[in-house]
Amino acid sequence: MSKFKVLRSHGKQFIPDLNAVTLPPIFRGRPSLDARTDEATRRALERLCPVGAITAEPFSLDTGRCLFCKECAMAHPDAVSFTNNYKMGSNDRRALVVTPGTDTTPFEADAVRERICSYFGHALRLRQVSAGGDGSTEMELNATGNVNFDFGRYGIEFTASPRHADGVVITGPITRNMAEALEICYRAIAEPKLIILAGSEAISGGLFAENRAIDRSFLATRTPDLLLPGNPVHPMTFIDGVMTLTGRKKRE
Amino acid sequence: MNWFITDNSAPSAELARIPELSYAEFYAQLCAELENPACHLGELFAMREQESRLRIFALLLDDTTSQVKICSYVYPYYCEDELPSIAARHPQAHPFEREISELYGIRFSDSPWDKPLRYPARRAVQGNTIDNYPFYKMEGESLHEVNVGPIHAGIIEPGAFRFICHGEKVLHLEIALGFQHRGVEEEFLRTDNRLRQTLLAESIAGDTAVAHATAFAAAIEKLSDCPPDPHSNLDRERAVALELERMAMHIADTGALCMDIGYQLGQVACEALRTMTINTTQIWCGNRFGKGLIRPFGSHYHIDQEMIRTIRSNVAEIKRRYNEVRENLKDTPSVLARFEQCGEVSLSQMTRIGGVGVAAKASGLCRDVRWSHPWGEYLRIGHRPIVKRQGDIMARLTTRCREVLQSAEYIDDLLSAMTHDERPTPAPRFDTRLAPLSLAFSLVEGWRGEICHCAVTDRQGALACYKVKDPSMHNWLALALAVRGAGISDFPINNKSFNLSYCGHDL
Numbered sequence A: 001m002s003k004f005k006v007l008r009s010h011g012k013q014f015i016p017d018l019n020a021v022t023l024p025p026i027f028r029g030r031p032s033l034d035a036r037t038d039e040a041t042r043r044a045l046e047r048l049c050p051v052g053a054i055t056a057e058p059f060s061l062d063t064g065r066c067l068f069c070k071e072c073a074m075a076h077p078d079a080v081s082f083t084n085n086y087k088m089g090s091n092d093r094r095a096l097v098v099t100p101g102t103d104t105t106p107f108e109a110d111a112v113r114e115r116i117c118s119y120f121g122h123a124l125r126l127r128q129v130s131a132g133g134d135g136s137t138e139m140e141l142n143a144t145g146n147v148n149f150d151f152g153r154y155g156i157e158f159t160a161s162p163r164h165a166d167g168v169v170i171t172g173p174i175t176r177n178m179a180e181a182l183e184i185c186y187r188a189i190a191e192p193k194l195i196i197l198a199g200s201e202a203i204s205g206g207l208f209a210e211n212r213a214i215d216r217s218f219l220a221t222r223t224p225d226l227l228l229p230g231n232p233v234h235p236m237t238f239i240d241g242v243m244t245l246t247g248r249k250k251r252e
Numbered sequence B: 001m002n003w004f005i006t007d008n009s010a011p012s013a014e015l016a017r018i019p020e021l022s023y024a025e026f027y028a029q030l031c032a033e034l035e036n037p038a039c040h041l042g043e044l045f046a047m048r049e050q051e052s053r054l055r056i057f058a059l060l061l062d063d064t065t066s067q068v069k070i071c072s073y074v075y076p077y078y079c080e081d082e083l084p085s086i087a088a089r090h091p092q093a094h095p096f097e098r099e100i101s102e103l104y105g106i107r108f109s110d111s112p113w114d115k116p117l118r119y120p121a122r123r124a125v126q127g128n129t130i131d132n133y134p135f136y137k138m139e140g141e142s143l144h145e146v147n148v149g150p151i152h153a154g155i156i157e158p159g160a161f162r163f164i165c166h167g168e169k170v171l172h173l174e175i176a177l178g179f180q181h182r183g184v185e186e187e188f189l190r191t192d193n194r195l196r197q198t199l200l201a202e203s204i205a206g207d208t209a210v211a212h213a214t215a216f217a218a219a220i221e222k223l224s225d226c227p228p229d230p231h232s233n234l235d236r237e238r239a240v241a242l243e244l245e246r247m248a249m250h251i252a253d254t255g256a257l258c259m260d261i262g263y264q265l266g267q268v269a270c271e272a273l274r275t276m277t278i279n280t281t282q283i284w285c286g287n288r289f290g291k292g293l294i295r296p297f298g299s300h301y302h303i304d305q306e307m308i309r310t311i312r313s314n315v316a317e318i319k320r321r322y323n324e325v326r327e328n329l330k331d332t333p334s335v336l337a338r339f340e341q342c343g344e345v346s347l348s349q350m351t352r353i354g355g356v357g358v359a360a361k362a363s364g365l366c367r368d369v370r371w372s373h374p375w376g377e378y379l380r381i382g383h384r385p386i387v388k389r390q391g392d393i394m395a396r397l398t399t400r401c402r403e404v405l406q407s408a409e410y411i412d413d414l415l416s417a418m419t420h421d422e423r424p425t426p427a428p429r430f431d432t433r434l435a436p437l438s439l440a441f442s443l444v445e446g447w448r449g450e451i452c453h454c455a456v457t458d459r460q461g462a463l464a465c466y467k468v469k470d471p472s473m474h475n476w477l478a479l480a481l482a483v484r485g486a487g488i489s490d491f492p493i494n495n496k497s498f499n500l501s502y503c504g505h506d507l
């Protein structure tokens, strides 16, 4: 009897069309910059940002560094604002740098390696490695497979063994103490394989970029296939990014 | 007895007022106080005070009097004397002593478990590396070892577990941590940018962003010359955020426990309810984990009447539906069969290791700083902790279940009390000056348990030491004890029933 109660209240939970999802306006997604911002304000913003994501000249905001604290927009709302656009992922590091007057993050579909779409366009298994992640992006990645988002409907899931995986999703700034384990895990995956960096800390090292407890040599010789800004990465940013990377969705 | 006596709502203390004892006195009075089961060690940490000396502080928490007692001893930086170990008499001191040994090379002569804690970058012996952790060994033809990690099967943080098993039965589990070490405490000192420090606090453990940021804000406010506006709703808003975080994580853990025993109904119902809870936090502040919400002295996200209505109605719905799940779990025999009498930790074990939070309360040990050492709004709430006795997985689950309902009630009460108060929450401040040569601590009950932050300032009022304690620091040993004698296949549900933080421990 008590099961029926739970079921009745639970009802239908899955989001029927993931492409139609919009997040509430207050969500801190892709920022937008105003080209008319004067130099003094731009310099003030450059000083204000605690992770050096804002550059005054030329005026830009690097979402690969930004921790989405929104203090910049709170101090100078005319110069910076945050939109609810969660489509922030790209395969190009430079595309993460937001400049005035743009409202989409470019995705270089032509630059995706040839075999990626044909091999992974129908089914994709990913191994997640947390290397100093604070646990929030990890929980959001878990949430992509939950009853609401149900990313598994597209044949895209996380797997336990790297031997079964087609790529690795890295969270965290990559700690020295995890560097070797990450390397071993990555090597255990068969070619062709993907590298996805989930979260601004994975992309740039975030607050810990300069700390000696961090070792980012894994990335020195390798080019990530997908970079997903966020603190943490919203499940929709991940879903949109992976669908775009594997050719199942186009960035308009 | 020579202590500086204070409490969790008092302002910071001048360093000069904290007694500086000889180690013999320090050891004697700490060991004596710890005989009292109502007292436990909230923090024990070393800082380099001048070039040539270390000063080691102890914070003792007395649950019956709400007092926090502080004392210290000094150890010359290049001294090589061995000290008698407090952990040898009171095992709860072990992670703290291990940390001090690891960072500064101080030896505790009779330490029961003298091993590295987290392999920080600035450790005294650089030759100790995480891949040669000295795991405990047992000889015997019928024994075998099972190694799990550092990378685990699911999407979860890394840590290494080494089991010594006799057949299916676990004789011993040792947990080696440190893989997540990022240098958090060091980063607090590398900057005087208060906003950057706030973001650091939020990333100590991303699933506890609100509680750690609250602890940081409180420590800074205690050190600053200007108190926060007592007439605003700031304290209430912080309590609402903290209880929402508790609800979300307890619901997530309920779902995760169901998942691990293959009880899909409980799992999916909780997934949906957790989504609803964190989306409520998102509607309030734009982030599902409450990052950006807690700031020193104020907030950017004043709760207005409309937000009060939204949060209240969401929380009421979550509470109603979660209660149905709770009742269902309690009368599903296949659930009870897995959770009852599995992973038991006794009250005396919990007391000896200094357990805190949900795990302690499930074993009959009432540890909850909302009750014992209240601060801010909790001074008015009159919190009554939920305490169970069995100490098994079921008890840890039902403690969580009841806490979800309790938090929902608190949130509703807090929000309804705000109805007539229109005074806007002040804006955050990142520019306040800190009192020089002072120590401030803050205790906050996060969803896992007691969080303690300690900030010590130098002559110029800059941070000279920032010490973070996540409840996981106390409780990892409880997990190791819980699985002793259990079947190894019950490890995952035991692990989930504690759900401790790796990054919060490794810092």
Ligand code: SF4
Pocket: A048, A049, A050, A051, A052, A053, A054, A061, A065, A066, A067, A068, A069, A070, A071, A072, A073
């Ligand atoms: S929101 Fe991003 S760019 Fe703005 S101050 Fe924060 S970290 Fe810097």
